[in-house]
Amino acid sequence: MSDIFEDFDKKKFGWFHVKSILTTGIGVFTDGYDLSSVGIVLAIVLSSYGITKSTPGYVLYTSLIAGSALIGAAVGALIFGELARRGRKKFYGVDVLILGIFAFLQIFAINVYALIIIRLILGIGVGADYVMSPMIMGEHANAKDRGKTIGFGFGMMWGFGALLAAFAYMISGPILGVSDAILWRIVLALGAVPALAVVYLRRKMPETPRFIARIAGDKKSFEDEVKYVANRQIKIEGNIKDEHGFRYYFHKYRREYVAAMLLWFFYDQIAYAGILFGPTLIASKLGLSPDAWTYLMEVFTLVGGIVMLSLIDRKGRKLLQILGFIGMGAFLLLFDGLKSVGIVAAFPIAGMLAYGLGMHFSNQAGPGSITASGMYGVELAPTKIRSQIQSYTVASGRTGASLASFVFPAVFAAFGESVAFYYLSALAIIAAVVTFVFIPETKGSLEESSNEIKEMKSIKIAEDQPVR
Template structure:
């Protein structure tokens, strides 16, 4: 405890991280954005591409709708990468205590190898195992990239940088996956070759940043608060902020995980629960939208994915980037969850009122005579828009985990929030098909709508605002009063 209060006093007198918080965006930040963002681009590509080609993957292995194993393999092929991501996030969250940069690059290397191996999978069980490996790399990246972005970026622009580097790059990756599938379809490439090319192409963006990630500097906050290496802190501050800093105190944080976890249990749980709820809805759409909802709307899987991402998700992400550091995380997330809930409910009611349904077990499709595909696309598309304008750029970008957790335990807390999200996504890969097969499409979508209303309430009651605050303030390492004294 004495060390904790000594750090408070020294930080009030001389904050070594202040130049990082107050510097303007510069070349380093944009290079860092590309280096971290391309991994996230790959995450978006890998996790969305399987939804686009899922039907032809199963068909190429002789697994047809109506067969006894169809729902089983439909869930496992879709969800294996998500289960791997939950495991990978926990492993690399623990490893991040040894350094943010130390394992940076291993994540994209795993994604590179996993993406390539998919093209040679001889059967569904092998593909499931390969996607589990790929998912471990995705989980690692979900932990490491937001932390490195946040710890290197200034306080004023941190929100938009994470929203761009994580939220938007994910959407770009998903859009490119859909575009490649569309081009291959236009060229009349055989379905068996199409899905192998689409999945394997995820190796290209991942491999492009392996070298850059190995060269990125360790963050000053890790060096100071965890390693206690004052000289290295000075070097990194000079490289990032182009500023000299004088440090006379020991910055190392000697508090344990238990101290901070007890102190911040409520907000940590809130961040974990929100990502869990969000991913249930988001991945129900990502994994099964191109196969189930696309059929109802009269679209091919690739065209469905391209339209929802390019026309709705990307514009939603742009809105988030423009407003997140002005309006704040909390109001945008609440508005996003409420919008998601409202448009899902409207889409569900529209399906019911027009007598439109889809049976996953048999593949039987019923389109009501009054059903308008254009209105259906608009309602479901606006769900995607609100998703990315709110929680897709906040909770699902890892922003809450990195901003609400103190440096000492940031990697562990981030791993818990990521794992909670991946468990939610895995849950959707098994539960959504079961709901769809048992109760129908309208019921399944209404269920997701209710979860989003709950998520809006959780955000309102459990999550504090972090807009524009240095990480030491937003995480509770120092108080607002001490930060104010430091400015004077």
């Protein structure tokens, strides 16, 4: 038998998996808080620093405040993608430490340039977490529940973080009446709490069995892991360490890897146009406050999450992603059409439903739980180069999100809303086609979805008996 990970893949979902989801998911929760909260308080931040629409460089300031963390995330992803080759556990916890420290430092930003720099460094922690968390989730998960594990632990936890950001804004502002000058600092700095709370738990996470076997090549430790997990005493024959390098795998499977990078690049342009500017630019068209907008969108997202959890491991990733991208593009076009003929202005509920359904397909019911949870980077790449491919897909996504933070408000201002929505809808349809043509179904064991099993034929289990 060459599939030495069968015991881990067949292990029933239990307390270890729950603890893994919570430990890794809290970091993603923090990401959702940090990246959503800035969209909620963006208008207040600008006003606090005396930046108005008549200020020279207004659009640039808006984009830099909204997008600096995204630029940092692209850098952080590339750095930690390389570091993770030396151990998943070794650097886990550093990501949320960066997140926590720099989230708190936002409260002391004396000017707009200081805030931009702080959020840029905070973004390094975000990018690191986007690489580490889905990868560790995936390498610890069983095959049957891996889609739900990553989809909930990464995709849905992000949405819960966004909800907390809206709640923090509502409690601090409308309910407690905190002044705007202090309100935005409190809302942004509260992102430090969940991040710092999980540092200890992350440092105690065990190394993944896949890293132990295929990168470290430590037979004894791997055999002990099997003994602990499956109560079996085994003896492995053959070299379990993967001796192939990045060039070997990239040459064979570059089409799938590049497609995964493109999909996240496309998705984040669409998603972050709504995340960063929905609470201000779009919500105002519907007569909603920033926090009310976030609550409304998260209702659609939560329903999408329920759909995802029920289908992702039964029907697979590919179908959900294709339908998600098509639905996203269609409802964005519908929203723009309703707005153009005056229906949104006359009946805001129609606009809310159209845009909300777009978010339903965009987020947890589709690519938000698959592409943007890092699932393809984890499932398409073998263990040896998984952290690198994951880092490239994350960096591609963050680049797309950064582009959205600069391009979307500029297009909005220069050409009008309709052109911006046409562009985003076109990206969604192109992404559906890329998924259909280039991405295989990836449910099942990681070794099968990544084709790593083909490289493991020389590995045999010589002894296989229960521990007495």
